[in-house]
Amino acid sequence: xxxxxxxxxxxxxxxxxxxxxxxxxxxxxxxxxxxxxxxxxxxxxxxxxxxxxxxxxxxxxxxxxxxxxxxxxxxxxxxxxxxxxxxxxxxxxxxxxxxxxxxxxxxxxxxxxxxxxxxxxxxxxxxxxxxxxxxxxxxxxxxxxxxxxxxxxxxxxxxxxxxxxxxxxxxxxxxxxxxxxxxxxxxxxxxxxxxxxxxxxxxxxxxxxxxxxxxxxxxxxxxxxxxxxxxxxxxxxxxxxxxxxxxxxxxxxxxxxxxxxxxxxxxxxxxxxxxxxxxxxxxxxxxxxxxxxxxxxxxxxxxxxxxxxxxxxxxxxxxxxxxxxxxxxxxxxxxxxxxxxxxxxxxxxxxxxxxxxxxxxxxxxxxxxxxxxxxxxxxxxxxxxxxxxxxxxx
Amino acid sequence: xxxxxxxxxxxxxxxxxxxxxxxxxxxxxxxxxxxxxxxxxxxxxxxxxxxxxxxxxxxxxxxxxxxxxxxxxxxxxxxxxxxxxxxxxxxxxxxxxxxxxxxxxxxxxxxxxxxxxxxxxxxxxxxxxxxxxxxxxxxxxxxxxxxxxxxxxxxxxxxxxxxxxxxxxxxxxxxxxxxxxxxxxxxxxxxxxxxxxxxxxxxxxxxxxxxxxxxxxxxxxxxxxxxxxxxxxxxxxxxxxxxxxxxxxxxxxxxxxxxxxxxxxxxxxxxxxxxxxxxxxxxxxxxxxxxxxxxxxxxxxxxxxxxxxxxxxxxxxxxx
Numbered sequence: 001x002x003x004x005x006x007x008x009x010x011x012x013x014x015x016x017x018x019x020x021x022x023x024x025x026x027x028x029x030x031x032x033x034x035x036x037x038x039x040x041x042x043x044x045x046x047x048x049x050x051x052x053x054x055x056x057x058x059x060x061x062x063x064x065x066x067x068x069x070x071x072x073x074x075x076x077x078x079x080x081x082x083x084x085x086x087x088x089x090x091x092x093x094x095x096x097x098x099x100x101x102x103x104x105x106x107x108x109x110x111x112x113x114x115x116x117x118x119x120x121x122x123x124x125x126x127x128x129x130x131x132x133x134x135x136x137x138x139x140x141x142x143x144x145x146x147x148x149x150x151x152x153x154x155x156x157x158x159x160x161x162x163x164x165x166x167x168x169x170x171x172x173x174x175x176x177x178x179x180x181x182x183x184x185x186x187x188x189x190x191x192x193x194x195x196x197x198x199x200x201x202x203x204x205x206x207x208x209x210x211x212x213x214x215x216x217x218x219x220x221x222x223x224x225x226x227x228x229x230x231x232x233x234x235x236x237x238x239x240x241x242x243x244x245x246x247x248x249x250x251x252x253x254x255x256x257x258x259x260x261x262x263x264x265x266x267x268x269x270x271x272x273x274x275x276x277x278x279x280x281x282x283x284x285x286x287x288x289x290x291x292x293x294x295x296x297x298x299x300x301x302x303x304x305x306x307x308x309x310x311x312x313x314x315x316x317x318x319x320x321x322x323x324x325x326x327x328x329x330x331x332x333x334x335x336x337x338x339x340x341x342x343x344x345x346x347x348x349x350x351x352x353x354x355x356x357x358x359x360x361x362x363x364x365x366x367x368x369x370x371x372x373x374x375x376x377x378x379x380x381x382x383x384x385x386x387x388x389x390x391x392x393x394x
Numbered sequence: 395x396x397x398x399x400x401x402x403x404x405x406x407x408x409x410x411x412x413x414x415x416x417x418x419x420x421x422x423x424x425x426x427x428x429x430x431x432x433x434x435x436x437x438x439x440x441x442x443x444x445x446x447x448x449x450x451x452x453x454x455x456x457x458x459x460x461x462x463x464x465x466x467x468x469x470x471x472x473x474x475x476x477x478x479x480x481x482x483x484x485x486x487x488x489x490x491x492x493x494x495x496x497x498x499x500x501x502x503x504x505x506x507x508x509x510x511x512x513x514x515x516x517x518x519x520x521x522x523x524x525x526x527x528x529x530x531x532x533x534x535x536x537x538x539x540x541x542x543x544x545x546x547x548x549x550x551x552x553x554x555x556x557x558x559x560x561x562x563x564x565x566x567x568x569x570x571x572x573x574x575x576x577x578x579x580x581x582x583x584x585x586x587x588x589x590x591x592x593x594x595x596x597x598x599x600x601x602x603x604x605x606x607x608x609x610x611x612x613x614x615x616x617x618x619x620x621x622x623x624x625x626x627x628x629x630x631x632x633x634x635x636x637x638x639x640x641x642x643x644x645x646x647x648x649x650x651x652x653x654x655x656x657x658x659x660x661x662x663x664x665x666x667x668x669x670x671x672x673x674x675x676x677x678x679x680x681x682x683x684x685x686x687x688x689x690x691x692x693x694x695x696x697x698x699x700x701x702x703x704x705x706x707x708x709x710x711x712x713x714x
Contacts, residue, residue, distance in 0.1 A: 348501025
């Protein structure tokens with residue numbers, strides 16, 4: 001009896017169940033489309049760089065080969081790739097959170113330096129028991145980065161000051177203060193180069209080489225820490241009230257305000273959390289990569305974080321994937337420079353093209369429209385159609 | 395304080411201020427035009443860099459510094475126009491696209507120099523020459539004044555002349571009225587028949603050309619070669635001068651002069667026992683304080699005064 005009734009019950013499924021199924025299907029499609037777009041973007045950027053290299057009469061084929069296969073050829077290169085990806089993913093996440101609240105924070109550079117400074121001061125001077133020796137410097141870095149992030153956050157949220165100018169100015173101040181402290185106060189006595197004393201061995205992040213028995217350069221357990229942080233950011237954005245407020249503030253600030261959300265506080269928190277993550281990236285540089293403070297240790301990294309965040313669509317999972325993809329190209333660029341006569345600057349060109357392609361939102365639409373027209377419209381009318389489209393775009 | 399005062403009051407120092415300020419003034423005026431036209435131009439840095447590189451390379455290969463200067467300025471304008479295409483036609487966020495263009499300029503200039511000359515550092519091995527400096531026949535005999543004004547580079551004079559010209563352009567010329575109308579309220583400007591995008595493109599071209607002149611000064615005025623990454627963030631500082639100068643030509647000029655003074659001071663004090671890094675941080679701290687102060691004042695008067703439509707979308711987040 002029951003077995004004959006069940007199919008009927010299934011046919012009369014609740015509307016909510018159907019909606020949910022359709023929603024999930026749409027979301028799966030969106031994820032597939034986004035992934036394809038991301039890979040396609042990088043492919044187009046690599047192709048453009050390939051053409052540039054070809055146009056300058058260099059060994060473009062060899063360069064492309066070195067760029068794409070180089071990082072996997074030796075285990076130390078794999079290690080460099082993973083270590084670089086760790087820093088970049090943390091930076092990407094740090095930028096992605098304010099981005100989700102529609103705040104363009106360019107302050108990651110200063111926050112990295114402050115995080116590096118805080119973690120180094122703790123890890124050089126304090127003698128702590130195991131575990132605490134690693135965790136306390138990390139916490140100090142996150143606190144320092146978050147505190148620095150709070151400054152432009154409060155200025156923007158409470159006063160309406162332009163956050164782009166504020167973060168750029170803070171970067172300039174922090175970089176100079178860092179330089180001053182390093183050269184005049186923290187330089188290791190007896191050292192000829194400008195660099196701080198090394199961090200205590202207890203505080204250094206354990207190297208992956210020690211676990212896996214293969215040389216992996218400077219890759220360290222920070223990689224797993226980064227994955228935990230990415231999961232935490234995902235949880236924050238999708239499963240907590242603050243994350244909900246951040247997303248609503250970013251997607252529709254008017255709705256957020258009229259819906260009674262505390263928009264200024266949400267903006268402030270997005271800056272603070274972003275700053276804390278950038279501070280962690282600085283700690284990773286100190287405890288995992290360099291083992292101390294070095295001049296210009298984070299130069300330009302903040303902008304790379306922006307590329308990673310854009311490429312990962314400000315989505316934690318996407319940011320980690322983008323960081324892996326992008327740092328792969330960076331390591332490949334170094335290999336390319338060693339093995340061929342093509343400079344690693346070609347990678348910067350790839351990076352720039354990626355940014356421009358990702359930001360040009362109308363581009364996929366235009367390409368689609370153009371392709372559709374090529375098939376349907378006879379050539380004589382194409383010019384007219386193009387003029388009309390241009391007028392429409394205005 | 396004795397040695398510091400000696401340095402600050404010397405004519406050589408005043409002359410140095412004018413020289414160091416030149417790129418800031420030119421680029422900041424460029425940023426001002428774009429900002430008032432409603433397109434924030436973060437690509438100033440990239441315009442400067444590509445202009446500096448193009449100028450030195452063209453001058454080196456053609457043997458004519460003027461050809462180099464013209465091509466450099468053109469390269470700067472071209473980059474700004476690219477920003478216009480990306481932002482106005484392809485719907486890119488102006489800030490992010492500007493960052494992308496800065497990256498592009500950094501990579502492309504370094505790559506070009508390496509591909510052409512095989513040198514990663516710059517074009518120092520190439521003889522490209524510098525733009526001439528202007529000697530003033532009568533003024534140079536005046537004690538004090540002569541040492542400050544005479545012998546300044548031709549682009550320094552261009553920077554000094556550009557400020558009143560831009561002020562005239564913005565407030566007295568028809569193009570300036572259109573430009574400000576477009577920046578403050580594009581819809582209203584469109585409804586009275588102003589071709590919004592055309593005005594914005596022209597403003598961006600001028601903006602990029604001014605930033606290009608700033609870049610040309612770096613590689614063909616102060617020195618006679620291009621060094622990779624030689625703009626060193628000056629474009630971003632110029633952008634800060636735009637806001638510090640409250641979006642007005644003379645204010646922007648003074649702000650840029652202030653940044654130049656601090657940089658010149660930091661260089662001079664490097665010889666004395668004062669940390670130059672901290673001195674050179676002063677203008678940025680001042681900018682931060684001024685930014686907060688102006689924002690606070692605007693917030694208090696916000697209901698009466700109209701907020702300029704610059705940085706569209708970013709003002710929408712101000713709480714009521």
